[in-house]
Amino acid sequence: MSLIFVPFRILGGIPLGFIRELGRMACFLAVSFYWMAFPPYLLRRIIKQINFIGVKTTFVIVLTGLFIGMVLALQSYYALVKFGAEASLGPVVALSLIRELGPVISALMATGCAGSALTAQIGIMRITEQIDALDAMALNPYKYLIIPNLIAGIISIPLLNAIVVVVGIFGGYAVGIGLMGLNSGTYFGGISDFVKMKDILGGLYKSLSFGVLIAWISCYKGYNAGHGAEGVSKATIQAVVLSSVLILVWDYFLTSVLTT
Amino acid sequence: MINVVDVYKSFNGHKVLRGINLTVKDGQSMALIGGSGQGKSILLKHIIGLIKPDQGKVLIDNQDIGRLRGKLLKQLKERFGVVFQGGALFDSLTVFENVAFPLREKTRLKDSAISDKVYNELTRVRLSGAEDKYPSEISGGMKKRAALARCLIMEPQIVLFDEPTAGLDPLTEKAIHKLIQDCQKNLNFTSIIVTHEIPAIFSIVDRVAMLFEGKIIAEGTPDEIQASMDPIVHQFIHGELEGPISIQ
Numbered sequence: 001m002s003l004i005f006v007p008f009r010i011l012g013g014i015p016l017g018f019i020r021e022l023g024r025m026a027c028f029l030a031v032s033f034y035w036m037a038f039p040p041y042l043l044r045r046i047i048k049q050i051n052f053i054g055v056k057t058t059f060v061i062v063l064t065g066l067f068i069g070m071v072l073a074l075q076s077y078y079a080l081v082k083f084g085a086e087a088s089l090g091p092v093v094a095l096s097l098i099r100e101l102g103p104v105i106s107a108l109m110a111t112g113c114a115g116s117a118l119t120a121q122i123g124i125m126r127i128t129e130q131i132d133a134l135d136a137m138a139l140n141p142y143k144y145l146i147i148p149n150l151i152a153g154i155i156s157i158p159l160l161n162a163i164v165v166v167v168g169i170f171g172g173y174a175v176g177i178g179l180m181g182l183n184s185g186t187y188f189g190g191i192s193d194f195v196k197m198k199d200i201l202g203g204l205y206k207s208l209s210f211g212v213l214i215a216w217i218s219c220y221k222g223y224n225a226g227h228g229a230e231g232v233s234k235a236t237i238q239a240v241v242l243s244s245v246l247i248l249v250w251d252y253f254l255t256s257v258l259t260t
Numbered sequence: 261m262i263n264v265v266d267v268y269k270s271f272n273g274h275k276v277l278r279g280i281n282l283t284v285k286d287g288q289s290m291a292l293i294g295g296s297g298q299g300k301s302i303l304l305k306h307i308i309g310l311i312k313p314d315q316g317k318v319l320i321d322n323q324d325i326g327r328l329r330g331k332l333l334k335q336l337k338e339r340f341g342v343v344f345q346g347g348a349l350f351d352s353l354t355v356f357e358n359v360a361f362p363l364r365e366k367t368r369l370k371d372s373a374i375s376d377k378v379y380n381e382l383t384r385v386r387l388s389g390a391e392d393k394y395p396s397e398i399s400g401g402m403k404k405r406a407a408l409a410r411c412l413i414m415e416p417q418i419v420l421f422d423e424p425t426a427g428l429d430p431l432t433e434k435a436i437h438k439l440i441q442d443c444q445k446n447l448n449f450t451s452i453i454v455t456h457e458i459p460a461i462f463s464i465v466d467r468v469a470m471l472f473e474g475k476i477i478a479e480g481t482p483d484e485i486q487a488s489m490d491p492i493v494h495q496f497i498h499g500e501l502e503g504p505i506s507i508q
Contacts, residue, residue: 124351133348136308137362137414138337 054156065164069171091194093172107210122222123232153215267316278474294471341416356391401432
């Protein structure tokens, strides 16, 4: 009798496990926001984590932003020139970066650089009982580990996004003006004509939510890392994959909402 | 007084603790012995409230630590000090910062007062000169001593040691045992020491309890345990390969 139900149990177990994990993740975020409502706010730790998530990712972000802007300008130029609309290169590059590529690229790069390191760091603290030590000292691990990272994510990712956008626009400028011989005034004039505050705010909302998402997933995976080095490496991989996928999925939903 | 009353705990269907009953009186030191994987560290985590039992309760001076919340739980936990197996020192902080950490986070002492207390504590555990080193730069024995200093700096009433001498050479092991004994004598805290160091541990504790298959199968003074005719206790404390305990 029970053998008949084994395949059903296995089939049912997969979505149930997935829903259970989602529930745990949601509870983790809810508990983090609950503790975020109460002081003390560990300013030094927040600044340290801004340095960890933001500053240490800046070089990679600058490089990525520069080349994204350059390649975007190059591709767009060849498409626009067919319609005699090469003067629109500035707005095309700027709007693509501000509304879409800036928030997504900065979030993906921060996931790869800082998110993975964050998971590994918290995961190592878990397996070496450093989190238990905090708890045993009657100190709230959420206050010391999770909330500073959430706040740092919320502050850092929009700033990284701004860097990608600005550097990308100048990358596009270098290609458009330096290589393709466009007029500098046309490039920047088009940007100031076509880019509206709504576009900038859309990008900001996206990167703010990505900041929460990266810190949330990275901290959750590290906090619940399994045993030993294998547990930490598994948690790190899961954090990077899940964050990256969720960034793209969430980006689609947010774009749908912001453009309607 | 610590009272563990009929505690059961399972993980993923695997029964780890199967009705633990244990009492440790104030000022007493208790060694918790037993084979690897018998649930000694799990029991210790129940006592500090890091794990909640499936059934039963852990009473600290008649307060059920599993049911306490918020401020009351915090106040109770503040009476504890724990020395974890690997030391659990924060690897991003120096030895000085690790020992100063509880004082900085939980008291309003000035930096100079914190500094004095930390240096005193480091001297007590014979770790002077290592204050600027990071945990990765010091030996296993030094890590345990630093963890002991961090634990004792808040003057806890109850100290839990999870294998404080695991992985140390015999001389360092003896030094750590002596240190624990001296600290216990001077500070008069209640302690539970999870250990495999037999017979060395018998000379520094008041009582010994042996955990086997999730239950306390023997409890008594070190002399009583050493004289025990229970075949499991006898095999374990004499390290005999033949007997009722199967070696895995």
